[in-house]
Amino acid sequence: MRFETIAAQGFLDLEKQNHTVSTPIYANTAYSFDSVQHAIDLFDLKVGGDIYTRLSNPTNDILEKRVAALEGGIGALATSSGMSAILIAILNITCAGDEIITSSKIYGGTYNLFAKTFKQMGINVIFIDSDNIDDYEKAINEKTKCIYTETIGNPSIKIADTEELSKLAHRHGIPLIVDNTVPSPYLLRPIEFGADIVIHSSTKYLSGHGNAMGGIIVDSGKFDWEQNGKFKMLTTPDESYHGITYSKEFKNAAYIAKSRAHLIRDLGCCQSPFNSYLTILGLETLHVRMERHCDNALKLAEYLESHPHINFVKYPYLKSSKDYNLAKKYLTYGASSLMGFGVDGDGKKFIEALKLFIHATNLGDVRSIITYPAGTTHRQLSDEQLKRAEISKDYMRASVGLENIQDIIEDIDNAIKISRK
Numbered sequence: 001m002r003f004e005t006i007a008a009q010g011f012l013d014l015e016k017q018n019h020t021v022s023t024p025i026y027a028n029t030a031y032s033f034d035s036v037q038h039a040i041d042l043f044d045l046k047v048g049g050d051i052y053t054r055l056s057n058p059t060n061d062i063l064e065k066r067v068a069a070l071e072g073g074i075g076a077l078a079t080s081s082g083m084s085a086i087l088i089a090i091l092n093i094t095c096a097g098d099e100i101i102t103s104s105k106i107y108g109g110t111y112n113l114f115a116k117t118f119k120q121m122g123i124n125v126i127f128i129d130s131d132n133i134d135d136y137e138k139a140i141n142e143k144t145k146c147i148y149t150e151t152i153g154n155p156s157i158k159i160a161d162t163e164e165l166s167k168l169a170h171r172h173g174i175p176l177i178v179d180n181t182v183p184s185p186y187l188l189r190p191i192e193f194g195a196d197i198v199i200h201s202s203t204k205y206l207s208g209h210g211n212a213m214g215g216i217i218v219d220s221g222k223f224d225w226e227q228n229g230k231f232k233m234l235t236t237p238d239e240s241y242h243g244i245t246y247s248k249e250f251k252n253a254a255y256i257a258k259s260r261a262h263l264i265r266d267l268g269c270c271q272s273p274f275n276s277y278l279t280i281l282g283l284e285t286l287h288v289r290m291e292r293h294c295d296n297a298l299k300l301a302e303y304l305e306s307h308p309h310i311n312f313v314k315y316p317y318l319k320s321s322k323d324y325n326l327a328k329k330y331l332t333y334g335a336s337s338l339m340g341f342g343v344d345g346d347g348k349k350f351i352e353a354l355k356l357f358i359h360a361t362n363l364g365d366v367r368s369i370i371t372y373p374a375g376t377t378h379r380q381l382s383d384e385q386l387k388r389a390e391i392s393k394d395y396m397r398a399s400v401g402l403e404n405i406q407d408i409i410e411d412i413d414n415a416i417k418i419s420r421k
């Protein structure tokens, strides 16, 4: 099956689901056991099956299988939000005393999780300001457990060199974990460029309609966790499951099996079946939406670039972008719908004059959304941190929606005029 077919109907089992053509919502908490032995085997992870919705659920299962297939992975875990996907993805292989390496140009929420919460937990995160792979290499030491990056940074719109980062990580026996929220698997499949673990805030393009919080972790199944003794959590017995060793029991699915058996069990940040249902509905049109998102965004970026009162435009499919070559290498159809630009006018007046663009902090919605990072998502960051994240005070982040492109351009044009009065 090709991408569009998997997106539209992957893993539907019509007979099992009473011939309902749309995915049913299993609004259900617990599952009956066939016998006491069956329950024992389920609890010992000797057989697969549902026990309790915090761990697994048939609606969530369809979402997980579909996204795993779209990303080219061997398995996935749906979570309650993108943040909980990142939390679990990292905690699955790190503990106090460990280090991870990341770019400083990542989503503000992830930055806070790494810089503050992980620090409190004793996990040290090294932020790299430059795009130079050598700077990442210099930061690696024996405590480093992974490299983490965003394939397209939000709101920096920076394209990561996923292939080079994965080669570097693998040379040092550690995995590359990427957040692929902004391109979605329709535009970029990071596993094909060597990424080991892919996470998403499904809140964004995957669900696509701004109505379902969610996150998902996809395991490529390609990383060898046993190669160097660095990943003891996966390669030594887990006492809470009568001493099973994930890498022995689940082989190349060890990572994703542990994330479910251990972390979603203990942390409880599971996806609700209703949100999974909404996300599955979104997935069914992902490929169609992404094409229009990309077309509208490129047209708006080209218009803004030629506008006399726009200070700068950041959109990787513009030929003038310093990431243009990376964009052409990694992004098959277009550069998604996230862009940044600076208005030569009063920023507050600009935002408030917009009629079609909604002033909110989200992206990947069918509706166009404008965000002012320095005043909202990145408000907690110091001036120094803002500089490192390349967020200037006039930076406007737009997530271009699926409305008529002429209406989108006219809305921005009108707001620029008002911002200069």
Ligand SMILES: Cc1ncc(COP(=O)(O)O)c(C=O)c1O
Pocket (backbone or CB within 6 Å): 081, 082, 083, 084, 107, 109, 110, 150, 154, 179, 181, 182, 200, 201, 202, 203, 213, 214, 215
């Ligand atoms: C790139 C990226 N990753 C992760 C997140 C966090 O996702 P969520 O809001 O679903 O927790 C966001 C949220 O904006 C994001 O933009």
